[in-house]
Amino acid sequence: MPSKLKRVAVDPLSENNPITIQVLGICSALAVTVKMDTAVVMSICLTAVLALSNLTISLLRRAIPTRIRMIVEVSIIATLVILADQLLRAFAYDISRQLTVFVGLIITNCIVMGRAEAFALQNPPLPSLVDGLANGLGYSGVLLAVATMREVLGSGTWFGWRVLPEAYPGNGLMLLAPGAFLALGLIIWAQRTLSGHVEND
């Protein structure tokens, strides 16, 4: 793999992670991480939407008139998100009920539009597809880490399987939104310490 493409693929996983470094897509990271089931399905949906929107926008990048650039991006993203939502409703009914509005809200997830603007508009299709996948996986990694902390500490289970003894009472705070902030804060701290990232003013 050429080294530039490799950077595109690897950077978003840690060095330039959309959540922990760019701090994008926080709202869904808080909302769907009470349980692993929902976090996994949300991760798959976002990664698929992000990869396909990057690919489509990159293919159209020379044709899209600059003045209506953003509205075209949003139309493409919205179409993909509605498709994902419809498929979930038909094939994963239980999960789609639990995710409620949050699949639809992928449309407003800053990561998707952010990657379209920052990458897909300037780069050819293959790197754009890789960039979409890598950013999706970077988002998924953090989402699953937060969901693991919340489900294990909050309910004593993981993917619905009991991992802590039956006597564990469950920490209610981890099930509420502040629990997600705590988990996310700890992950960002750990990740930035490890990668040596420093915020520039």
Add this chain to the structure above:
Amino acid sequence: MRSEDRRTLLFAAGVCVVCSLLLSTAAATLRGRQERMAELARRLNVLRAFGAEVDDDRGRRLPWEDIGALFDARVEDFFVDAATGEPVEAAPGVDAAERVERGDWLPLYRWREDGVVTRVAFPVGGPGLWGPVRGYLAIENDGVTIAGITFYEHQETPGLGAEIETERFQERFRGRTIRADGALQRVVIVKGAVRDRYPDGNPHAVDGISGATRTGEAVTEFLNEDIARYDVFLRRLREP
């Protein structure tokens, strides 16, 4: 019109056409399956209220085909007149859904064991603390004893009010009664434990969820309204 403007308009129109074609194709192909899933989900929730075995030993839900088959074997939909409690038949030209909508008819389910009706269930629901709550309440065929309850739709706080969807909370209703000496009694979700609130016991009360007192109050409210609405039918169950 400048050629650049024309190009922009054409491009926008093109995007709109392609996107709408994609979406309408997807909606048309998937609709059948989505409606089937919604119907199966409804059946699953009715079965849960009746206390049917819908989960395997590990607590995972049975496959959807089994849910459909179990429902067909045991459960039957029916309607009663809202004013008299008489069972009514959906004759040709009579739209049951429309009658229910207008409040003339009440929808119900029967549970059969060895061909004999042992339980009935009906939909319950109303405003919770954060949003609408929906569920089913099953009553033994004596019209007095609660056989089971299930809540399948709500927006209550996870870990607090959302506990109403758990088996642990729902089983507290089983065996409680809605009536004493023929008169309807108020079913209450108390704040805290029943034995603290009613030292002599109260067969119509269930323990509340700590931290979710207001969800409990909201559920208590609509539950009693719905029971009262179905009382005209439930009362008849006791008469020979």
